[in-house]
Amino acid sequence: MGRYAHITGWGKYLPQRILTNTELAKSVDTTDEWIRERTGIGERRIASAKETTAMMAIHAAREAIEVADLDPQKIDLIIVATATPEYTFPATACLVQDALGASRAGAFDLSAGCSGFGYALATAASWIRSGMHNTVLVIGSETLSQFLDWEDRATCVLFGDGAGAVLLQGKDQPGGVLATVLGSDGSGGELLIIPGGGSKHPASAETIATKLHVIKMNGREVYRFATRVIAHAAREVTKQAGWTIEKVDLLIPHQANVRILDSAAKALKLSPEKIFANLEHYGNTSAASIPIALCEAIDADRVKPGDRVVMVAFGAGLTWAACAVEWSAPKHRAAPVQVALSRVRYGFFGLRSLLARLLRRIDALFSWLIDRIEGKRGGE
């Protein structure tokens, strides 16, 4: 009997601070009218110093775990899709693993730009289907506001911060992630890029002076690529799932530009109510955009058990990813008592992590002392 990868938990985190177009227009040469007309974006969330990529990922993950009513120690693997990790290394996923007390889990970050969540979902589902893992946490988390040139009106109006997470569990019952399509075209790498900070242009006074650490984008070319690839990937994945486009109940596309969504709807001949859009409120949150949209679609009763859901993304790389999911989980919110209990549990895991760090220091101190004593004896 085959194994199926079902989504059993979901959660999101959005920073408190809202930056409206009107507010933005006070610091850069743009208008609310231009941004709304050309992109559909009205406002975006901006992370505070405390709302880092890891912190937001942890909050979204905890919500997903609570919805699935799962013990974090049952998680086999954590994948964080992000273009804006906490550090070059360690992986943000390891910080999440520690905070969740997921002591049995492997953890790594995945970099595929705005398609990252789709890539991570495909990876998780394949491992579950192969029998290698049973419970995988997939997170998309981004603090793009830290990588924007706030003087470049062509990019700074587009992006926002946030995180979304899903928990996948293996079951014998057919359904869940049924098909995935991944693609890339590295010849378009320079169309959407942060050139500085990697091994080619490591941080220096010059890379900072020439603004190499912020997003550079050829918007028109990315737009052309997106309108081509969304319809193509959506068609391909529905075919692989054994469906037709008419049978799709909801398309959740990467939330970049409402004109791109409209053009995809037209190309696929899908009615607008079958396409989920929330970019008016959050802008483009890269790898976090689809899981945040999924959570909001569930809250709005737009995703119900038995529904055929297609998620499709495009982004830096250039990359694209599409997933076909037969939804199987009923709408569920964790009970307040369950939330309170898990807070206590995470508090305990926090203490345990602190203790592990302390023990590591004591261990290092003892090793140092023993080395000194043995060195002295050897010298006698």
Ligand code: UT7
């Ligand atoms: O996750 C993937 C990430 N990226 C994307 O999805 C981006 C895809 N591309 C797009 O969404 C669109 O290309 C943009 C929204 C970025 C730009 O829209 P556009 O209709 O393609 O505008 P454009 O680049 O052709 O620029 C038209 C004009 C230019 O002025 P001129 O040269 O015609 O005088 C720009 O300088 O609009 C100007 N412009 C702006 N004006 C006011 C560009 N940005 C702004 C702005 N406010 N924020």
